[in-house]
Amino acid sequence: MLSVCRQYIKDIHQAEDIMITAFMKVFTNLKNFQHNGSFEGWIRRIIINECISHIRVQKKVVFIEEEHCFEESFNI
Secondary structure, X not given: OHHHHHHHOOOHHHHHHHHHHHHHHHHHOHHHOOOXXXXXXXXXXXXXXXXXXXXXXXXXXXXXXXXXXOOOOOOO
């Protein structure tokens, strides 16, 4: 599952932290697994959602102030 995290998170240490957090969610919500699909797919979906949540939190908004300079040219 670390390789799944690494597809979204390039830093190995952050990927490990996110994977551990995701596995904590897996173990705390194990009773909610409904046996409709594969267990591995269920875990993978939780890990992917955790990675996406981390990316959303870390996403920084940068505002760039652009100055538009207009040259006035007069054709007489």
